[in-house]
Amino acid sequence: MRIEVIATGDELCLGEIVDTNSAFLAQSLGARGLGIARITVVGDGRDEIAAAIRAALERSQVVLVTGGLGPTEDDLTREALADVLGVALQHRPEAEAAIVERLRRPLSEQNRRQTRAPAGATLLANAVGTAPGIRAVRNGASVYVMPGVPHEMRAMFTHHVLPRIIAGRPDGDAFSAVRYLVVHGVPESQLAAKLSGIASAAPEASQSVTVGTRVRSGTIVVRVRTGAPETQTAERLAAAAADEIRSRLGESIAGEGDHGIAYFAARAALDRGLTMAVAESCTGGLVAAGLVRVPGVSASLLESVVAYSNDSKVRRLGVDPGLIERHGAVSAEVARAMAEGVRKASGADIAASVTGIAGPGGGSDQKPVGLAYVASSSRLGTDVVERRFSGERPTVMERAAEATLWMLLREARRKEVRATDTVF
Amino acid sequence: MRIEVIATGDELCLGEIVDTNSAFLAQSLGARGLGIARITVVGDGRDEIAAAIRAALERSQVVLVTGGLGPTEDDLTREALADVLGVALQHRPEAEAAIVERLRRPLSEQNRRQTRAPAGATLLANAVGTAPGIRAVRNGASVYVMPGVPHEMRAMFTHHVLPRIIAGRPDGDAFSAVRYLVVHGVPESQLAAKLSGIASAAPEASQSVTVGTRVRSGTIVVRVRTGAPETQTAERLAAAAADEIRSRLGESIAGEGDHGIAYFAARAALDRGLTMAVAESCTGGLVAAGLVRVPGVSASLLESVVAYSNDSKVRRLGVDPGLIERHGAVSAEVARAMAEGVRKASGADIAASVTGIAGPGGGSDQKPVGLAYVASSSRLGTDVVERRFSGERPTVMERAAEATLWMLLREARRKEVRATDTVF
Numbered sequence: 001m002r003i004e005v006i007a008t009g010d011e012l013c014l015g016e017i018v019d020t021n022s023a024f025l026a027q028s029l030g031a032r033g034l035g036i037a038r039i040t041v042v043g044d045g046r047d048e049i050a051a052a053i054r055a056a057l058e059r060s061q062v063v064l065v066t067g068g069l070g071p072t073e074d075d076l077t078r079e080a081l082a083d084v085l086g087v088a089l090q091h092r093p094e095a096e097a098a099i100v101e102r103l104r105r106p107l108s109e110q111n112r113r114q115t116r117a118p119a120g121a122t123l124l125a126n127a128v129g130t131a132p133g134i135r136a137v138r139n140g141a142s143v144y145v146m147p148g149v150p151h152e153m154r155a156m157f158t159h160h161v162l163p164r165i166i167a168g169r170p171d172g173d174a175f176s177a178v179r180y181l182v183v184h185g186v187p188e189s190q191l192a193a194k195l196s197g198i199a200s201a202a203p204e205a206s207q208s209v210t211v212g213t214r215v216r217s218g219t220i221v222v223r224v225r226t227g228a229p230e231t232q233t234a235e236r237l238a239a240a241a242a243d244e245i246r247s248r249l250g251e252s253i254a255g256e257g258d259h260g261i262a263y264f265a266a267r268a269a270l271d272r273g274l275t276m277a278v279a280e281s282c283t284g285g286l287v288a289a290g291l292v293r294v295p296g297v298s299a300s301l302l303e304s305v306v307a308y309s310n311d312s313k314v315r316r317l318g319v320d321p322g323l324i325e326r327h328g329a330v331s332a333e334v335a336r337a338m339a340e341g342v343r344k345a346s347g348a349d350i351a352a353s354v355t356g357i358a359g360p361g362g363g364s365d366q367k368p369v370g371l372a373y374v375a376s377s378s379r380l381g382t383d384v385v386e387r388r389f390s391g392e393r394p395t396v397m398e399r400a401a402e403a404t405l406w407m408l409l410r411e412a413r414r415k416e417v418r419a420t421d422t423v424f
Numbered sequence: 425m426r427i428e429v430i431a432t433g434d435e436l437c438l439g440e441i442v443d444t445n446s447a448f449l450a451q452s453l454g455a456r457g458l459g460i461a462r463i464t465v466v467g468d469g470r471d472e473i474a475a476a477i478r479a480a481l482e483r484s485q486v487v488l489v490t491g492g493l494g495p496t497e498d499d500l501t502r503e504a505l506a507d508v509l510g511v512a513l514q515h516r517p518e519a520e521a522a523i524v525e526r527l528r529r530p531l532s533e534q535n536r537r538q539t540r541a542p543a544g545a546t547l548l549a550n551a552v553g554t555a556p557g558i559r560a561v562r563n564g565a566s567v568y569v570m571p572g573v574p575h576e577m578r579a580m581f582t583h584h585v586l587p588r589i590i591a592g593r594p595d596g597d598a599f600s601a602v603r604y605l606v607v608h609g610v611p612e613s614q615l616a617a618k619l620s621g622i623a624s625a626a627p628e629a630s631q632s633v634t635v636g637t638r639v640r641s642g643t644i645v646v647r648v649r650t651g652a653p654e655t656q657t658a659e660r661l662a663a664a665a666a667d668e669i670r671s672r673l674g675e676s677i678a679g680e681g682d683h684g685i686a687y688f689a690a691r692a693a694l695d696r697g698l699t700m701a702v703a704e705s706c707t708g709g710l711v712a713a714g715l716v717r718v719p720g721v722s723a724s725l726l727e728s729v730v731a732y733s734n735d736s737k738v739r740r741l742g743v744d745p746g747l748i749e750r751h752g753a754v755s756a757e758v759a760r761a762m763a764e765g766v767r768k769a770s771g772a773d774i775a776a777s778v779t780g781i782a783g784p785g786g787g788s789d790q791k792p793v794g795l796a797y798v799a800s801s802s803r804l805g806t807d808v809v810e811r812r813f814s815g816e817r818p819t820v821m822e823r824a825a826e827a828t829l830w831m832l833l834r835e836a837r838r839k840e841v842r843a844t845d846t847v848f
Contacts (some may be wrong), residue, residue, distance in 0.1 A: 012450075040464050041446070128814045228535070284712045285710060292709065303736035306727055
């Protein structure tokens with residue numbers, strides 16, 4: 001089954017936003033062993049959208065379109081789809097009823113546009129917004145049009161589109177499985193050598209095992225993809241390859257699954273029943289925000305203090321002002337005092353801290369932009385590391401946050417080791 | 425001049441990374457009044473890449489291809505381009521010399537692939553990597569192939585591709601100008617009515633004014649794009665349209681330029697010499713992280729306390745435990761106490777706070793997932809608003825952060841008004 005995506009919107013063609021909708025669709029389908037053959041991004045022009053849909057329907061069995069269902073006059077995907085199908089747009093009373101129910105007021109002239117759909121098309125419910133989605137069939141190929149607003153698109157795809165795609169999957173298709181392992185602290189060139197041979201481990205000609213890597217901040221995501229005539233075989237091959245990678249890389253693996261380090265750090269603390277606290281400076285809250293994205297983390301995370309000013313470091317974290325004066329706010333000594341300070345004040349089992357120079361200003365010969373000190377602390381002691389990150393301000397912030405989360409993850413694991421030690 | 429982009433790579437079709445290269449190209453071209461008509465994303469397959477290049481060359485005068493120039497066997501853009509041109513790949517001694525110079529070692533078998541280019545093509549120097557770029561012409565249309573590694577692509581595009589595109593721009597082309605205004609708190613359908621007529625305000629047939637909107641969390645970005653035979657006229661039309669929108673929307677405008685609310689809040693505080701502090705719960709640090717992304721904000725932002733546990737709210741922010749017991753941690757009363765608490769403890773001029781239920785757990789009939797209370801505080805008093813956000817946990821976090829930044833921005837503006845009041 002060949003699947004294509006068409007993302008519409010001038011904001012994409014102007015580079016104002018990156019196309020996260022298509023990435024979400026690719027991930028969701030990939031997790032079910034379905035790939036996307038092509039993504040086409042076009043502006044808001046009716047003819048351009050129609051041409052893209054027409055061409056995709058000729059090549060593929062499933063075409064997923066996002067965007068252009070809003071209430072304004074530059075939302076023209078409905079019109080473009082009607083052009084492709086060679087039918088007129090019709091007012092749909094059930095769409096009007098759903099929109100009125102949602103808005104709790106009579107329909108405006110603008111929203112009236114959203115009640116229209118090509119004749120003969122099926123409407124798809126929008127649980128979190130006004131615009132209904134549209135499904136139409138042409139020469140045996142299906143086209144699904146969904147809103148461009150990410151959370152509306154995600155809900156509609158998950159509940160109303162994906163089940164239909166899976167139900168329509170042909171019997172003869174090869175199945176595939178995907179596994180991800182997240183690796184930290186191993187350079188990409190060394191990693192390639194350590195992974196050699198795994199990709200050619202498929203025992204039969206009808207089977208395949210491929211290994212890909214992708215760098216994300218200071219982390220590398222290893223992707224194992226397998227193919228086989230049955231889904232169980234594909235899953236088994238993927239599990240075996242993941243086991244082999246785990247045995248080769250050991251402690252450098254943050255975890256399995258396409259998650260960030262924050263997810264693995266939060267999981268490690270939650271699974272071990274540890275409480276956490278964070279003290280941040282140059283990352284401005286990104287360390288805590290990463291942890292808070294993980295549902296249920298309130299059982300572990302007590303607080304994060306974004307102590308941006310020196311006064312806040314002293315007052316909130318008990319950092320000795322003399323330390324800041326002697327070594328500077330960006331120093332190993334202050335990072336250590338921040339981690340220990342937030343751990344003691346909060347009573348958390350483990351804590352991490354980071355202080356650095358995100359740039360573009362504030363650097364010097366001794367302490368250049370990108371320099372950061374990261375610390376982790378528990379009752380067993382405090383570790384501090386010095387790191388240097390390149391890139392612009394947001395990149396330095398993200399890489400420093402990732403390094404801090406890695407220290408927190410290591411600290412959470414270390415606790416487990418020590419606890420076992422005491423048993424014997 | 426019609427321009428298209430083709431981005432290649434399995435990692436894009438699998439949704440493992442979002443396509444930031446195409447966004448960069450669109451921004452760079454847009455800043456020079458050039459638009460991108462279409463972006464096509466394909467995997468690493470030679471035939472799929474060739475088909476995409478062939479189709480784009482038939483529609484457009486300039487085709488920009490990124491990715492697939494690496495040293496490994498799944499890098500097949502060179503081969504695909506040769507297929508399209510109907511010529512063979514040839515070894516290019518000047519490419520070999522450049523790669524050896526860069527690597528400072530004899531060529532490996534893998535790097536040897538990077539010395540090949542379609543017969544008759546022009547090589548483009550790569551100042552920061554090994555793979556040279558390629559330029560070829562077919563029926564008067566130009567195709568440029570650049571590496572997929574973002575910093576290599578950016579350098580090559582800026583120095584070797586963009587100047588050629590600009591030099592090849594036909595004389596008759598219209599120039600365009602773009603302006604952005606960021607609006608908060610106005611529903612999209614109401615906004616459309618308020619903007620009516622602006623798009624048709626172009627006084628002459630050779631001129632155009634278009635208005636587009638894009639929703640980003642609780643915020644709408646209004647884009648004014650104008651076209652005219654000369655760049656000054658396009659700029660003037662855009663300025664006039666922006667003035668008109670500003671006069672119609674007044675206080676609902678966060679600012680001008682394609683920035684987030686965090687940027688405008690930080691700028692407002694910095695411009696007025698105000699210090700800020702934040703107390704966050706469900707947003708987990710996103711409010712502060714948004715502010716910290718703005719360079720120079722250390723002159724204004726003192727601290728943010730991510731008081732995730734009740735104990736932290738009491739200990740760090742001085743929230744009365746009785747308030748939490750009577751009203752719950754997610755309540756107007758606690759939001760008020762958090763904002764006042766962090767303002768007093770830090771000594772900041774203005775403060776904002778947020779407490780809410782990000783989900784998926786933790787909701788109830790009285791307090792559903794998505795409920796949040798947002799407060800802002802200054803010596804003039806404290807305001808609290810109740811908000812309800814839909815979407816999944818990360819979406820609720822982002823929308824709650826945006827609402828908090830908006831309260832902070834309003835508070836920063838309000839100070840200015842009051843200060844003027846005292847003068848008279």
